[in-house]
Amino acid sequence: MKPWRVESETDPLTDVLVCPPDHYRWLPTNSIARRTLAEDHQAPVPAHLAAQHCELVQAMEQSGVRVHVLPPQPHLPYMAYTRDSVVMTHAGPVLCQLERPQRRGEYAFLIDWHDGNFWRKSSAGTLEGGDVHIIRPGLALIGQSGGRTDAAGAAQLAGWLRAEGWEVREQPFDEHFLHLDVLFCMAAPGLAVACLDVLDPAMLAWLSCHGIRCLDVTYAEAMGLGSNILALGHGRVISARASTRLNAALRAEGLVVLDPELTLFTQGGGGPHCLTCPLNREPDAATAR
Numbered sequence: 001m002k003p004w005r006v007e008s009e010t011d012p013l014t015d016v017l018v019c020p021p022d023h024y025r026w027l028p029t030n031s032i033a034r035r036t037l038a039e040d041h042q043a044p045v046p047a048h049l050a051a052q053h054c055e056l057v058q059a060m061e062q063s064g065v066r067v068h069v070l071p072p073q074p075h076l077p078y079m080a081y082t083r084d085s086v087v088m089t090h091a092g093p094v095l096c097q098l099e100r101p102q103r104r105g106e107y108a109f110l111i112d113w114h115d116g117n118f119w120r121k122s123s124a125g126t127l128e129g130g131d132v133h134i135i136r137p138g139l140a141l142i143g144q145s146g147g148r149t150d151a152a153g154a155a156q157l158a159g160w161l162r163a164e165g166w167e168v169r170e171q172p173f174d175e176h177f178l179h180l181d182v183l184f185c186m187a188a189p190g191l192a193v194a195c196l197d198v199l200d201p202a203m204l205a206w207l208s209c210h211g212i213r214c215l216d217v218t219y220a221e222a223m224g225l226g227s228n229i230l231a232l233g234h235g236r237v238i239s240a241r242a243s244t245r246l247n248a249a250l251r252a253e254g255l256v257v258l259d260p261e262l263t264l265f266t267q268g269g270g271g272p273h274c275l276t277c278p279l280n281r282e283p284d285a286a287t288a289r
């Protein structure tokens, strides 16, 4: 089998890993889920969770993406957010070191799924995939809030990438926002969505220096996981249905937006970006990066 590789988050997605939400439930592990629990929403019903997850899977399959399935485990309700346990890089998968006790056990099932084949394994501090952006070949951004990914975990991954000749920015941000992909995601080559009000102006200037333009999302939209989109490549993106204003803005940029209903997952703190771990993206010679 071809080794898994991702060297740009906007290259056409060919293979992705998801985990069905059979055992999903809201746990008070982040500010978004805590707010949901405090608002006394009715606990998500398994059939509704499955239906929403199926919309996401179908959006990817109808875009020609092969969807691989990680078997869900009863004691790991948040394993559905496959983004966080493994980060895919240009040199292969990196096994993360999850911070929350409720999620730490996920590593065991990812080791099995990848048959132990990792480029690197995080062993300093903590590292979660939702904080890592492989922006394009040679350029990466790693968030470190001290909450999920800490300075040691970010520095270790940054060091491995720099040793390969990559430029890497380690970006501090407030742990209230959970992961950097709650505030920022790539949509297409040179185009991102970002919560401009909250993000460090120095990070925004760095993005601009690298030719990356940002579509703004508000604080309220970001906390509803509005920025948490998945680029499919070839001008297509998956963004949650509730993000109507952003989805119109993405369409105005000429992108095709597939918009599954994902409210039960966004209320737990994760959207299309968090629910997917890209395994392979095929560089497209015709696409500018």
Ligand SMILES: NC(=O)NCCC[C@H](N)C(=O)O
Residues within 6 Å of the ligand: 029, 030, 033, 078, 081, 083, 084, 100, 103, 129, 130, 131, 178, 179, 181, 182, 268, 269, 270, 271, 273, 274
């Ligand atoms: N990349 C992400 O932002 N993942 C979302 C993880 C949400 C999950 N409820 C957690 O607290 O870990």
